[in-house]
Structures are given as structure tokens and as C-alpha cells.
Amino acid sequence: MKKTIFGIALIFFIAFMILAAAGMRPFGEPAFSEMDDYYIDNAQSETGANNVVTTIVFDYRGFDTLGEATVLFTAVLGVTALFREVSK
Amino acid sequence: MNEMSRIVRTITTLIYGFIMIYGFYIIVHGHLTPGGGFQGGAIVASAFALLVVTYGNQGSKKFLSEDIFSLIETTGLVLFIAFAFFGLGITFFYNFMANSGGLFGNSAVAGINAGDLNTGGTVTIMNMAVGLEVLAAFGVIILTMSAGSEIISKKKENS
Amino acid sequence: MIGNFPYLAVALLIGLGIYTLIYKRNLIKIAIGITLIENGVNLFLITLGYRKGAIAPIFTQAPEGLKMVLPTPQALTLTSIVIGVATTALILSVAMIIFKKYGTLDTDEVRRLKE
Numbered sequence: 001m002k003k004t005i006f007g008i009a010l011i012f013f014i015a016f017m018i019l020a021a022a023g024m025r026p027f028g029e030p031a032f033s034e035m036d037d038y039y040i041d042n043a044q045s046e047t048g049a050n051n052v053v054t055t056i057v058f059d060y061r062g063f064d065t066l067g068e069a070t071v072l073f074t075a076v077l078g079v080t081a082l083f084r085e086v087s088k
Numbered sequence: 089m090n091e092m093s094r095i096v097r098t099i100t101t102l103i104y105g106f107i108m109i110y111g112f113y114i115i116v117h118g119h120l121t122p123g124g125g126f127q128g129g130a131i132v133a134s135a136f137a138l139l140v141v142t143y144g145n146q147g148s149k150k151f152l153s154e155d156i157f158s159l160i161e162t163t164g165l166v167l168f169i170a171f172a173f174f175g176l177g178i179t180f181f182y183n184f185m186a187n188s189g190g191l192f193g194n195s196a197v198a199g200i201n202a203g204d205l206n207t208g209g210t211v212t213i214m215n216m217a218v219g220l221e222v223l224a225a226f227g228v229i230i231l232t233m234s235a236g237s238e239i240i241s242k243k244k245e246n247s
Numbered sequence: 248m249i250g251n252f253p254y255l256a257v258a259l260l261i262g263l264g265i266y267t268l269i270y271k272r273n274l275i276k277i278a279i280g281i282t283l284i285e286n287g288v289n290l291f292l293i294t295l296g297y298r299k300g301a302i303a304p305i306f307t308q309a310p311e312g313l314k315m316v317l318p319t320p321q322a323l324t325l326t327s328i329v330i331g332v333a334t335t336a337l338i339l340s341v342a343m344i345i346f347k348k349y350g351t352l353d354t355d356e357v358r359r360l361k362e
Contacts, residue, residue, distance in 0.1 A: 006269045014262040021254035028299035036296075036317040044306060048186045048196045048207040049119035052304040052315075056322040057124065058214045062172065062181040065214075068326045069165055069221060075333035076161070076225045082340050083236040120307050126325055196306075203307040222329075229336050233343070240347050 090144050100142040107135040115219035120203040125215045129222025136227045145234045157227040164221030185209035253294040260287030274342045274352045285331040296320035
């Protein structure tokens, strides 16, 4: 009974997503690109590296990388704490 | 415990060194070619997964040990945060080594060039720190989960 | 409409992932469903930043006279992939502990808190 209600809601959700996908901008024309044009034009003279994606990950948006390193550290902490043998 | 056949063991001892060298190459050249710290760390961790699958968890204890991996992971994370604090004269995470002439301080030729390893500033050092951390984190996860699954299957056999 | 094919693939992946979460009872299959949803979202993030006929945003020995794709969605997708790995590792560890205590992985039978 509960599964049939979820199934009908899932069909409505997939229909909405397919209608939204058909009505988006054509594939290959991004909407706004002023920030990325600044990154492509000025990344080589300001940082001196050739790879623009790496300078965005580690220099222009370094805070997100710090948060991700913390999430990875916490996951390792959780896995080690689950498999500990408590000696009696 | 469960070792694989002789063909798999021979190929593994021949090949796991080359996989690790390829992973370190992608980590170190992260500021010139596609790649970087996260991708190279995942490639080196797949070499560790190959060792654990071939020899089992008891047999791979002579190649890998969990305590050294834990030490390498904390070293990588502390190095990353320390180099973020060193630029605090202007702002947090400031690239104080780019275009300055010291270590990793050459400037890049504008436009399309062949790539110089000495450029990049703190981006190059942070690449190596995050690469060490991701490598050790995946190694600890693989070793702990395989040890846990062997304990569970041994208990199911005995009961 | 046929030009928007990557967005239809994203809708299909997310729909299949939610179907697996509702109708399957094994814990490992539920973990696979969660991974399917995360892969659909990562694909959506990358296809938002594409320019027609452009090359990768790297200056080392690139061909001349071409534009470059937007580099910011690629940087954010890297973070999302690593967080997905952390989530999958924790889900599979909890599934192993449940199998040790209950002896089965069927969600219709692990309904009570046993000691």
C-alpha cells in the first residue's frame, strides 16, 4: 500500500524532470560566464601554473578543499571506530 | 588466508610498483597536465587494493601496515593547513610563493607553452600534501574493512 | 529536443536510483541506489559548463585558436566525488556490522533494536 503511493509519486517526479530537461537551454551555450572568463585570462599571470582547474581548486577556492579534506578525515575516523575490538 | 593462484601472484609482484610510479607522476605534475592530488591519490590506492585482493589480509601484512598509513595521513593534513597559515600576512590561503624567484617561483610564459616544473608556488606543495592524505586515507579504509570481513566470515564458520 | 540528450540521461539515472531505493530490500542494493543518484548529480554539474567546439582549460601544448570550456563546475565536481566515496565507505561498514549482529541483510527483519 505504501509502496504504490511512492510509485505514483515517482512517476510524477520523473515526468517533471523530463519536461524540465527538454525545456532547458541548448547543450553547449552556458548562461553566464564572466567569472570563468576572468579565471581563464588571469590564472597564468597571477599564479604561474598552466592548469586552470588546479588553481581554482587550491588557490582561488581553497576553503572548499579544506572542508573536503576534513570530511575525508572524519570518514576514516568513523570506519576505524566501528571495527574496534573491545577487550573484555 | 585465501591466496589466489600462482599466475595472479606473479603478475601482481611484477606490476604493483609501476602502478605506484604512475600515480606519483600524476600527483607531482598536477599544475601542468590534467590530474592533481585527488586523482593521483586514487590511482596509488588502487595498487594497494590489488595487493589486498591477491594476498588476503594476513598475507599483505608484510607489504603494508596500518600504523604507517595513519602517520602519513596526519602529516599530509598538517602540511596542508600549515601552508595555508603561512600567507596570513595578507590573507588566509594567499599564494606568497608565486612569481617571487624562490622555491617553485618562476613565472609562466603567457599563452601556450611547454610547461616548467619550477612554477606554481603553494599550489604545487598543496598538491603533494593532499595526494599523500588521500593515498593514506584510502589505504586505511581498505585494510580495516578487509580485516573486519575476515573476522566476520571466520565467526560464521565456527558458529 | 534530441540536442538535450545529456539532461535526459541525468533524469533517467536519478529516476532509476530512486526506484531502487523504494522497491528493493537488500542493504547492498540500497547502497548501489544511493551511488546511482550521486553519479547522476555529478554528471549534471559537469554538463552545465560546456561550450560548443572548445578544448580543455589547460595551457600546456594546447592547439591554437580555440576557446576553452568553463573550469569552475569541474572543480566543484571533484569535491562532490570524494564526498560520495566517504559516504559509501560508511554505509558499507554499517551494513557489515548489521550482518554480524543479525545474521541477515533483509530490511524487513532488522526492524527492532536488539542488544
